[in-house]
Amino acid sequence: MGLTHRSSGISLLREKFNVKVEDENELIIALAGNPNVGKSTVFNYLTGLNQHTGNWPGKTICNARGSYTYKNRKFTLVDLPGTYSLLASSVEEEVARDFICFAKPDATIVVSDATCLERNLNLALQVMELTDKVILCVNLMDEAKRKGIEVDIECLEKELGIPVVATTARTGEGIDKLIDKVYEISLGIKKYNPRKIIYSQDIENEVKNLTLLLDNILDKKLDSRWVALRILEGDKTIINSINNYLYKT
Ligand SMILES: Nc1nc2c(ncn2[C@@H]2O[C@H](COP(=O)(O)OP(=O)(O)OP(=O)(O)O)[C@@H](O)[C@H]2O)c(=O)[nH]1
Numbered sequence: 558m559g560l561t562h563r564s565s566g567i568s569l570l571r572e573k574f575n576v577k578v579e580d581e582n583e584l585i586i587a588l589a590g591n592p593n594v595g596k597s598t599v600f601n602y603l604t605g606l607n608q609h610t611g612n613w614p615g616k617t618i619c620n621a622r623g624s625y626t627y628k629n630r631k632f633t634l635v636d637l638p639g640t641y642s643l644l645a646s647s648v649e650e651e652v653a654r655d656f657i658c659f660a661k662p663d664a665t666i667v668v669s670d671a672t673c674l675e676r677n678l679n680l681a682l683q684v685m686e687l688t689d690k691v692i693l694c695v696n697l698m699d700e701a702k703r704k705g706i707e708v709d710i711e712c713l714e715k716e717l718g719i720p721v722v723a724t725t726a727r728t729g730e731g732i733d734k735l736i737d738k739v740y741e742i743s744l745g746i747k748k749y750n751p752r753k754i755i756y757s758q759d760i761e762n763e764v765k766n767l768t769l770l771l772d773n774i775l776d777k778k779l780d781s782r783w784v785a786l787r788i789l790e791g792d793k794t795i796i797n798s799i800n801n802y803l804y805k806t
């Protein structure tokens with residue numbers, strides 16, 4: 558038998574984010590996305606009245622959690638603040654990044670706007686650098702259709718290496734497919750290979766050096782390559798978060 562969430566300490570970390578799981582089989586799903594793309598609409602559609610709201614610990618930002626059941630499994634959805642990136646240049650970005658990094662959701666849905674996908678894919682690529690368990694939800698398909706924009710879902714799936722689902726959350730169209738993909742990814746039924754960005758040779762060399770050092774420090778609790786990239790770009794908040802979540806009890 559593998560390590561349970563409780564024995565691996567993940568449940569303790571999740572409690573730091575006010576996410577208390579009642580049973581160990583419960584799956585935690587994060588909803589990320591740019592502002593105003595329909596995250597809360599997806600969240601409300603799936604969780605209905607089974608919601609709790611509060612604040613993120615130590616922050617004045619609203620934290621909404623809700624649950625639904627699918628194929629006899631309980632899923633808890635966490636509606637993350639809307640962000641354009643995970644580079645932690647605002648409290649919202651820090652909250653979203655720290656949740657994905659340290660609470661280690663069983664899957665992350667990146668909700669995006671079908672009418673301006675290019676801008677939205679920036680966040681999707683950043684989440685894909687952090688975790689292999691990502692689903693891209695291309696929402697506002699009705700708006701895209703109205704504007705004559707066609708989205709090639711199959712091509713996106715192939716290029717990104719992750720499942721991509723088209724939705725119109727306002728009417729619920731596509732949500733059944735989304736929960737099926739969430740089920741598959743979070744339980745590891747289907748494995749994907751998200752496309753990773755390869756940087757210039759100079760950067761890759763430095764990343765390699767730093768990764769070797771970080772492997773010992775992070776002890777597989779966090780992706781060393783991802784942390785190396787953040788350090789190289791001068792992000793000091795990641796060091797604070799590592800101290801806060803991995804080393805303070
Ligand atoms: N036409 C259309 N409107 C949608 C769809 N999904 C959401 N909306 C609308 O888009 C607006 C923003 O939706 P929200 O769910 O609040 O978006 P959000 O991503 O949670 O926004 P923030 O939390 O502010 O980042 C609302 O007016 C929704 O009714 C959709 O698929 N089609």
Ligand SMILES: [Mg+2]
Nearest residue numbers: 596597598636
């Ligand atoms: Mg919202």
